[in-house]
Amino acid sequence: MRKMAGILIAILFFFSTLGAEEAQYTNYTFARLSYMTGKAYIQRAADLGYEEAVLNTAISEGDRIGTTDGRAEIYLGKGNYVRLDKDTKIDFLNLPKKGYDLVRIRIWSGNVYINVGSLEEEKDIEVHTSDVSVYVLEEGLYRIDVRQNREAEIFVFEGIVEAAGETGSVLIKDEQRLEVSNARFTSRPTQFRAIAEDSFDRWSEHRDSKIRKHLAKAYLPEELEDFEHELAEYGDWVYAPPYGYVWVPGGADPSWRPYYNGRWSWLPLCGWSWIPYEPWGWCTYHYGRWHWRYxxxxxxxxxxxxGPSWVHWYWGYDYIGWVPLSYYGYPGVITNNIYNGRYSGTYYPSNSRVITVIHKNQLSAQNVSKVALNRESVKKLGKIKLSSQRLPLRPKASKVSVETLEGKKLFLKKIDSLSKQERIKRSTQTSIRKPGSIDSKKAVQSSSTSPERKIIKEKSSARTKGSLKKGSYGYPSSPKISIKNYPRKIKTKKSSSYLGRIYKNLTKSSKSIIIRSSGSSSRSTTSKRISSSSRARSSSASSRTTSSSSRSSSSKVKKKK
Incomplete structure (x- = not known):
């Protein structure tokens, strides 16, 4: 009886520990750098220096991202996107956690588009500047321009927001704009023509059309439908019983394998996270599992x-390795052109084509594929024992150097903490040395003298609307303003065709229309009407059908009718 009680206690302890670990983040706790043109930089909350951003970088709460001569798109999940114009800088003050869906952004300078395709609760998305705080009340498309001389301009192409400033709050509705100077509204919201006027408008509209293009082709579960467009562009769907429709990447080299072309990045909340260099990699490395078939x-x-990655780890005296997990939760094995997705042996076969191994000092290498051991070297490692636990190693505290980015501004750039002697080139032979160690201490948090980096955290995860103060998160939202107090007419689906938009503009009743003025001097005479893509999402989602009854409910794949 005591033995049985002990077993039950152990089981309860295991699941309680697992639950505590899972409770730290959700599918949307980490934003994704989903698209970029030119160069962008990212500054982690715990770092003084910046690092150059790459596609598929995971963005954590407290991180800063900025652009110089390029543009960037950040995917928040559930059809929500944030797009940055050139010379733009923002902070992600809050990102969703378990039971806490708030997204809070600070714009320091530049132009930002926010496309809200899904909003669980009004005011779950906040945007703060030095002059105004914006609270999103419903799905829609919004643009906020912030100039460094304490001026801001808000454009509501579709939707409704609350703008809070020094003198209180005001509501901004469809096709209305508001100017703010020194935290005061210069006038009441006025109407503007919601058309693409500058290159940033057109770039954002192009990104929306790219995403809408493949929404009707539904192979993915509804939770992943935002990735349909990029998977359709870079691979093909094949029916493979018993899993249903599976995705095959196009143009893969015979030596290619998952978690090979990219690098590892340390995130305090979840440990080592994989940054894939394949443009389609965010969905396929952070969700799902990989299999192989001759x-x-x-x-x-x-x-x-x-998940930050779906692998089992190996670590020894000098080397670190990993193996992608199969659909069944076991490390995959390929020997003699046969794939085993249920391997449970004590030691992993060193002749398997699935494992990737690097020297321990190359865990932060810029590209794993350039430093990975070849197959002959892996075979010489001897017994390889895998672990399902997180890799118990952390990066050393980063150093910084003063550099210019795009020849414009001075930045403190984060540099590799490894010495030249520690950077080991790809080896064809192995050697056993005495145990070394990667500094297990947490990266030292650096505080900048700039007030911009003083990001104040809430003491409690409970959200207290209306209690925000100037100097922390901006101006408080008015508890009297709610979407429930402003009944909206049911909107018909907006035409996505070019001619349809022009016709609607020509037949629109004459009103006092103000053409908005922005920082860009370029204006197009053939401008397109801009609208949110969120309205089109419901029609595509309703057409989804199940492709395989064998797939579990949490991972069902949808197919075309």
Whole structure:
């Protein structure tokens, strides 16, 4: 009886520990740098220096991202996107956690588009500047321009927001704009023509059309439908029983394998996270599992739970390795052109084509594929024992150097903490040395003298609307303003065609229309009407059908009718 009680206690302890770990983040706790043109930089909350941003970088709460001569798009999940114009700088003050869906952004300078395709609760998205705080009340498309001389301009192409400033709050509705100077509204909201006037408008509209293009082709679960467009562009869907439709990447090299072309990045909340260099990699490395089949190659099976990576780790005296997990939760093995997705042996076969191994000092290498051991070297490692636990190593505190970015501004750039002697080139032979160690201490948090980096955290995770103060998160929202107090007419689906938009503009009743003035001097005479893509999402989602009854409910794949 005591033995049985002990077993039950152990089981309860295991699941309580697992639950505590899972409770730290959700599918949307980390934003994704989903698209960029030119160069962008990212400054982690705990770092003094910046690092150059790359596609598929995971953005955490407290991080800053900025652009110089380029533009960037950040995917927040659930059809929500933030787009940055050139010379723009923002902070992600809050990102969703378990039971806490708030997204809070600070814009320091530049122009920002916010496309809200899904809003669980009004005011779940906040945007703050030095002059105004904006609270999103419903799905829509919004643009906020912030100039460094304490001026801001808000454009509501579609939707409704509350703007709070020094003199209180005001409501901004469809096709209305508001100017703010020194935290005061210069006038009441006025109407403007919601058309693409400058290059940033057109760039954002192009990104929306790219995303809408493949929404009707539904192979993915509803939770992952935002990735349909990029998977359709870079691969093909193949029916593979018993999993249903699986995705096969196009143009993969015979030596390619998952978690090979990219690098590892340390995130305090979840540990080592994989940054794939494949443009389609965010969905296929943070969700789902990889399998292999002779004649087909590697293919990806969708599931709907986000993770920093789905691998089992190996670490020894000098080397670190990892193996992608199969759909069944076991490390995959390929020997003699046969894939085993249920391998449970004590030691992992060193002749398997799935494992990737690097020297321990190259865990932060810029590209794993350039430093990974070849197959002959892996075979010489001897017994390889994998672990399902997180890799118990952390990066050393980063150093910084003063550099210019795009020849414009001075930045403190984060540099590799490894010495030249520690940077080991790709090796064809192995050697056993005495145990070394990667500094297990947490990266030292650096505080900048600039007030911009003083990001004040809430003491409690409970959201207290209306208690915000100037100097912390901006101006408080008015508890009297709610979407429930402003009944909206049911909108018909907006035409996505060019001619349809022009016709609607020509037949629109004459009103006092103000053409907005922005920082860009370029204006197009053939401008397109801008509208949110969120209205089109419901029609595509309703047409989804199940492709395989064998897939579990948490990872069902949808197929075309």
């Amino acid at each position: 004649g087909l190659g590697w293919y990806w099976i969708p599931t709907t739970i986000w």
